[in-house]
Amino acid sequence: MEWCKGCVFSNKVRILDTTLRDGEQAPGIDFTVEQKVRIANQLVKLGVDVIEAGFPASSEGDFIATKKILEEVGDKTEVIGLARANKNDIDKVIEAGLSSIHVFIATSEIHMKYKLKMTREEVLDRIYESVSYAKSHGLIVEFSPEDATRSEEDFLLTAIKTAIQAGADRINIPDTVGVMTPFTFYDLIKKVVNVAGDKIVSVHCHNDFGLATANSIAGVAAGARQVHVTVNGIGERAGNASLEEVVMALKKLMHYDLNIKTWLLYETSKLVSELSGIPIPYFKAIVGENAFGHEAGIHVHGVIENPATYEPISPEEVGNFRRLALGKHSGIHGLKKILEDQGIHLDDNKLRIVLMEIKKKAESGEKISAEDARNIAIKLLNS
Numbered sequence: 001m002e003w004c005k006g007c008v009f010s011n012k013v014r015i016l017d018t019t020l021r022d023g024e025q026a027p028g029i030d031f032t033v034e035q036k037v038r039i040a041n042q043l044v045k046l047g048v049d050v051i052e053a054g055f056p057a058s059s060e061g062d063f064i065a066t067k068k069i070l071e072e073v074g075d076k077t078e079v080i081g082l083a084r085a086n087k088n089d090i091d092k093v094i095e096a097g098l099s100s101i102h103v104f105i106a107t108s109e110i111h112m113k114y115k116l117k118m119t120r121e122e123v124l125d126r127i128y129e130s131v132s133y134a135k136s137h138g139l140i141v142e143f144s145p146e147d148a149t150r151s152e153e154d155f156l157l158t159a160i161k162t163a164i165q166a167g168a169d170r171i172n173i174p175d176t177v178g179v180m181t182p183f184t185f186y187d188l189i190k191k192v193v194n195v196a197g198d199k200i201v202s203v204h205c206h207n208d209f210g211l212a213t214a215n216s217i218a219g220v221a222a223g224a225r226q227v228h229v230t231v232n233g234i235g236e237r238a239g240n241a242s243l244e245e246v247v248m249a250l251k252k253l254m255h256y257d258l259n260i261k262t263w264l265l266y267e268t269s270k271l272v273s274e275l276s277g278i279p280i281p282y283f284k285a286i287v288g289e290n291a292f293g294h295e296a297g298i299h300v301h302g303v304i305e306n307p308a309t310y311e312p313i314s315p316e317e318v319g320n321f322r323r324l325a326l327g328k329h330s331g332i333h334g335l336k337k338i339l340e341d342q343g344i345h346l347d348d349n350k351l352r353i354v355l356m357e358i359k360k361k362a363e364s365g366e367k368i369s370a371e372d373a374r375n376i377a378i379k380l381l382n383s
Ligand SMILES: CC(=O)SCCNC(=O)CCNC(=O)[C@H](O)C(C)(C)COP(=O)(O)OP(=O)(O)OC[C@H]1O[C@@H](n2cnc3c(N)ncnc32)[C@H](O)[C@@H]1OP(=O)(O)O
Pocket: 022, 025, 055, 057, 058, 059, 083, 084, 085, 086, 104, 105, 106, 115, 116, 117, 146, 176, 236
């Protein structure tokens, strides 16, 4: 089905990573050129289909970084650059040597009135001019109607048709301020897919209501076959759809086909966290330190018997680690395993004594490590 490699009949979903563009727009994140190249190499290793390397017109540094990333990985994956719908920005993408461009302009009333100060007609003209200008230079063009999800629907669809008439290769639908629910986004993307014909429809979701991942997979269910994501979900305000969450949900829950080497997700997350200076919450899905952590006795017992009792994904699938913890919620099965893994074998009576000691310490606020449990056991054995 090569002819419709990205369309709704294909089970293949493309991942466009925008960690180096939208992710970097997050306040406080400023990657150096070297850091951006390191992340780009990791994204290629991970298997993303497209890297949005930057916004060449925004600064000399971003221009240089985009060029360097293209030189470094341009033969391994598609490298795309952002541009406003104006000739200067498009020329900067061309000057950087890129073959793919992401052109955007807002189509919502609020953005057209207060930001662009353009009428609907002027925006439509600008869309046609900029997309056709980019196409006339042989570029692959992805068009985004910024703030699409707050745009008047008929005008939005007209804007999309205008971009397609001008030659756009892909249509990306940004939920720029994250106001969609999975239900409303599904309905919208269905309509966009209907007007897009054989063009790939892409989705770009923000997390203002914590729905970026859910909305992204709803967009795929509605026929989108590309998703914009960032590693760890970093990005503007509450961030973007998280690469690791979207990939694992599409793969494991919806059985789509992706190029991503999922066992590299944890190391990729750690790299971006280290270079961005943004820590990963312990409870972060997929890549958090607690994502495969178990303390509660009933859970630990289940995981010891069969990890699938409490792990919908195995940590090895994403390169993360299972952690069995001790605390006031612990049970005897977990304690037994933690001690036996350290060469200590106790009968049930002695295990109960050690467990009570652990719970007492934990309830007083102490953190109990495996070594602490071992020391308590040894003390008991020698008492
Ligand atoms: C939803 C998003 O994330 S969009 C991407 C946001 N990313 C960035 O802003 C990257 C960093 N930005 C920058 O470096 C700067 O904003 C630049 C270089 C792009 C522009 O800088 P400046 O010339 O100083 O303009 P400034 O940022 O103050 O205002 C934006 C201008 O772009 C115009 N503009 C905004 N979006 C678009 C668009 N899609 N198409 C055309 N013009 C646009 C605005 O109307 C405004 O124009 P004006 O200066 O004529 O009033």
